[in-house]
Amino acid sequence: MLLKDVVCPYCACLCDDLDVTVEGNRVTGVDNACDLGAHKFQAGNRLPGPVRPTEKGWDRVSREEAIGFTVDMLLSADRPLIYGWSTTSVEAQSLGIHIAEEIGGVVDATTSVCHGPSILAIQEVGHPGCTLGQVKNRADVVIYWGCNPIEAHPRHLSRYTMYSDGFFLENAFKERTLIVADIRPTESANVADEFVHLKRGGDYAVLSALRAIVRGKTGSIPSHVAGVSRAQLLRIGEVCKNAKYGAFFFGMGLTQTVGKYKNIRNAIELVDELNRHTKWTLTPMRGHFNVYGFNEVCTWVTGYPYAVDFSRGMAFYNPGETTAVDILARKECDACLVVASDPAAHFPRAAVEHLAEIPVVQIDPVVNATTAFCDLQIPVAVTGIDAEGTAYRMDGVPIRAKKILDLGYPADSEILREVYQQIRDRKKVREVKPV
Amino acid sequence: MRVILTAKPRKKPLIPVEAETIIPRHFRQGRDLTVWEGNRERSLRDIFDVMVERTAAAAEEVEVILRGDVSRFKRVGEYMDAGKITIEGDIGMHCGNFMTGGTIEIHGNADGWLGREMRGGRILCHGNAGHYAGSGYRGEKFGMKGGTLEILGNAGDFAAEYLAGGEVIIHGNAGDLPGVEMVNGTLTIHGNCSRPCGNMTGGTCTVLGTVRGMLPTFRKNSTLLHGSDKIPLTVFEGDIANRGKGILQVREYSYDD
Numbered sequence: 001m002l003l004k005d006v007v008c009p010y011c012a013c014l015c016d017d018l019d020v021t022v023e024g025n026r027v028t029g030v031d032n033a034c035d036l037g038a039h040k041f042q043a044g045n046r047l048p049g050p051v052r053p054t055e056k057g058w059d060r061v062s063r064e065e066a067i068g069f070t071v072d073m074l075l076s077a078d079r080p081l082i083y084g085w086s087t088t089s090v091e092a093q094s095l096g097i098h099i100a101e102e103i104g105g106v107v108d109a110t111t112s113v114c115h116g117p118s119i120l121a122i123q124e125v126g127h128p129g130c131t132l133g134q135v136k137n138r139a140d141v142v143i144y145w146g147c148n149p150i151e152a153h154p155r156h157l158s159r160y161t162m163y164s165d166g167f168f169l170e171n172a173f174k175e176r177t178l179i180v181a182d183i184r185p186t187e188s189a190n191v192a193d194e195f196v197h198l199k200r201g202g203d204y205a206v207l208s209a210l211r212a213i214v215r216g217k218t219g220s221i222p223s224h225v226a227g228v229s230r231a232q233l234l235r236i237g238e239v240c241k242n243a244k245y246g247a248f249f250f251g252m253g254l255t256q257t258v259g260k261y262k263n264i265r266n267a268i269e270l271v272d273e274l275n276r277h278t279k280w281t282l283t284p285m286r287g288h289f290n291v292y293g294f295n296e297v298c299t300w301v302t303g304y305p306y307a308v309d310f311s312r313g314m315a316f317y318n319p320g321e322t323t324a325v326d327i328l329a330r331k332e333c334d335a336c337l338v339v340a341s342d343p344a345a346h347f348p349r350a351a352v353e354h355l356a357e358i359p360v361v362q363i364d365p366v367v368n369a370t371t372a373f374c375d376l377q378i379p380v381a382v383t384g385i386d387a388e389g390t391a392y393r394m395d396g397v398p399i400r401a402k403k404i405l406d407l408g409y410p411a412d413s414e415i416l417r418e419v420y421q422q423i424r425d426r427k428k429v430r431e432v433k434p435v
Numbered sequence: 436m437r438v439i440l441t442a443k444p445r446k447k448p449l450i451p452v453e454a455e456t457i458i459p460r461h462f463r464q465g466r467d468l469t470v471w472e473g474n475r476e477r478s479l480r481d482i483f484d485v486m487v488e489r490t491a492a493a494a495e496e497v498e499v500i501l502r503g504d505v506s507r508f509k510r511v512g513e514y515m516d517a518g519k520i521t522i523e524g525d526i527g528m529h530c531g532n533f534m535t536g537g538t539i540e541i542h543g544n545a546d547g548w549l550g551r552e553m554r555g556g557r558i559l560c561h562g563n564a565g566h567y568a569g570s571g572y573r574g575e576k577f578g579m580k581g582g583t584l585e586i587l588g589n590a591g592d593f594a595a596e597y598l599a600g601g602e603v604i605i606h607g608n609a610g611d612l613p614g615v616e617m618v619n620g621t622l623t624i625h626g627n628c629s630r631p632c633g634n635m636t637g638g639t640c641t642v643l644g645t646v647r648g649m650l651p652t653f654r655k656n657s658t659l660l661h662g663s664d665k666i667p668l669t670v671f672e673g674d675i676a677n678r679g680k681g682i683l684q685v686r687e688y689s690y691d692d
C-alpha cells in the first residue's frame with residue numbers, strides 16, 4: 001500500500017511530503033525522504049516488551065509491574081528528574097510535565113543541550129521569526145551560521161532555500177545568495193557563495209563587528225576579527241543590507257560554543273539592526289523532530305519553555321541550575337525518568353556517572369546507550385511510525401504525524417497516562433481527567 | 436542576638452536545600468522556620484542544631500552564623516534587609532538574592548548567582564564565586580542595582596551581567612563576559628578576564644590585569660593613570676555595536692584576530 005504525504009519523524013524540518021510503501025506491517029519503500037529519514041522508517045533494534053536488568057542479563061516484566069515500578073520510583077524520590085521528550089508527541093510531553101508537577105520533580109528536555117541558549121536569548125530580546133514558507137518564497141539572502149544543513153537537515157536547502165524556487169524567486173539557485181559561517185569548511189560551506197571561516201569561539205566578536213558595520217560604525221573594526229578579514233565583514237554587511245529579504249539560520253555551532261546565549265542575542269540584535277534597512281528574520285535550526293514542541297507545551301503548562309523545577313509545588317526555571325546536565329553532574333537528583341531521548345550517549349561523563357548511581361527508568365522505542373544505565377526500560381511505539389501525534393516544525397508550525405504501522409506497542413502517551421493516573425490515585429487526587 | 440545554625444548530617448547530602456527563610460529578621464521575630472530539602476518541607480531544627488544567644492531589639496542586632504556543610508543550601512539571605520549572616524564554609528547558589536541591607540560574609544566559596552539582583556547592603560566572599568555573581572535573573576533587564584559585592588578570590592563567567600548600580604569588586608580573575616549588558620554601576624576586576632562588557636550601554640568597568648579577546652566594538656578614547664600606584668590604563672568607550680556609552684578601562688589587552 002502506498003501512503004502519500006507521510007510526515008518524517010526524524011529532524012525538525014518535519015518534511016510532510018513522503019511517499020511510504022507498507023506491505024504487511026513492514027515499510028518496504030520510502031520516497032522523497034533523505035537518507036536519515038528513510039533509515040528511521042526501516043530501523044529495528046526494538047525490544048519486545050519491558051525489561052529489567054538482573055545479575056545474569058535482562059528479564060521481561062509485565063506492563064503493570066513496569067508502571068508500578070516507575071510510580072514507586074517517582075513517588076519515593078526527594079528530587080526526581082524527568083528528562084528527554086524531543087522524539088515524541090506533544091500529547092506525551094504534556095503528560096510528562098503534569099507528572100513532574102504531581103511528584104514535585106524537575107522536568108527538562110533535550111533543548112537544554114541544543115537550543116536552550118537560543119531561548120534564553122529570545123527571552124532577553126525577542127524573536128524576529130517567520131515560517132519556512134516565507135523563506136522559500138521571499139529570501140534572496142540566506143545565512144547558515146554554525147550549522148551544516150546538508151548533513152544534519154538534508155532537505156532544508158531543497159525545500160526552503162538554495163534549491164527551492166519560490167513565489168518571488170523563479171530561479172532560486174541563481175537568485176539567492178548563500179553565506180555560511182563556521183569554524184571549519186563543511187559540505188554546506190562548499191555550496192555557499194561566501195564562506196566566513198571563523199576562529200573557534202570568535203562568533204560573538206564577529207557578530208558584534210557586523211552589527212557595528214551595519215550601523216555604519218566601522219572605525220574601530222581591526223584588520224581581522226576572529227580570523228575574518230575586515231574587507232570580508234564589510235562585504236557581508238553590504239550584501240545583508242541590500243537583501244530584499246534575508247533569512248538567518250543558526251545551529252549548535254553558535255548555541256553551544258563559548259558565550260552561548262550571548263552569541264544568539266548578538267545574532268538577533270544583528271537581525272534587528274538589519275531590519276532598519278530591509279527585512280530580515282532568524283530561525284534556529286532545531287534538531288530532533290519535536291524538540292520545539294516541548295518548548296511550546298511546557299510554556300503553555302508552566303509559563304517556561306524547559307528546565308522547570310516543581311520541587312516546591314510551583315514552577316521555577318533557571319537554566320544552569322534546573323537543567324538536566326547540571327542537576328546530574330552535581331548529583332542533585334535521586335531518580336530519573338528518561339523519555340524519548342538518549343542522555344547516556346550525549347551527556348558529559350560526570351552526568352552519566354550519576355545516572356549509573358540512581359534508579360533510572362527509560363521509556364523509549366529502541367535500545368540505546370541509556371539502556372545500559374536503566375533499572376527498567378519500557379519499549380513504546382515510534383511517534384510518526386506506529387503512533388500518531390502532533391509535532392512542531394523548527395519554525396513553530398504544528399504538524400500532525402500519522403500512524404502508518406501497527407506493531408502492537410503502546411504509544412508513550414498511553415504509558416505516561418497510566419503512570420500519571422496511578423500517581424494521582426496513590427496521592428488520592430479525586431478528579432482524574434485525561435490530558 | 437547570635438543564632439548559630441550547625442548543619443546536621445543528611446541522608447542525601449547532595450540534594451539542595453532552599454533556605455530563603457534564613458535572614459536575621461526572621462530569627463528576631465522568633466518564627467517557626469522551615470526549609471525545603473528537594474520536594475520535602477522540613478523544620479529548620481530537622482536540618483540544623485539551633486543555638487540562640489541573647490535577644491535583640493531589632494534585626495540590625497542579629498547575627499546568624501552557619502556552620503557545617505551548607506554548600507548545597509540555596510537562597511540564604513534572600514531579601515535580607517538588616518543584620519549579619521556569617522557563613523563559615525562554602526555556600527550554595529543565590530546567596531543574598533535581592534538583599535537590600537545588612538552584611539553577608541562568606542569565609543569559603545560561593546556558588547552561582549551570588550548577590551543576584553542585590554539592591555543594597557554588602558556581601559564579602561573570601562573565596563571564589565561561581566558564575567553570574569551580581570547578575571540578574573534570566574530575562575531580567577537589570578541585575579544588581581545597589582550595594583557592594585566584593586569577591587576576594589576569582590569569579591566565574593557572566594559576573595555582573597546587567598549591572599545597573601552599586602559596586603562589584605573582584606580581586607582575582609573573572610571568567611568570560613564580565614559586565615555583559617552592563618547599564619550602570621561600577622565593576623572592578625583586579626585580575627584577568629576575557630571579553631568584558633559586551634553590549635554594555637553605561638557604567639564603568641576597570642580591569643587591572645589583562646583582557647583576552649578584547650571586543651572589536653570598543654572605541655579607544657584616552658589613557659589615564661589609575662589610583663595611588665598610577666597604573667596606566669587605556670580607556671575605551673562602547674559597546675558601539677549597541678550605541679553604548681559605557682567606559683571600559685584596561686591595563687593590558689589583546690584582540691582575538
Ligand code: SF4
Nearest residue numbers: 008011015034037155
Ligand atoms: S530533512 Fe529531516 S524531516 Fe526531511 S526527510 Fe530528512 S530527516 Fe526527515
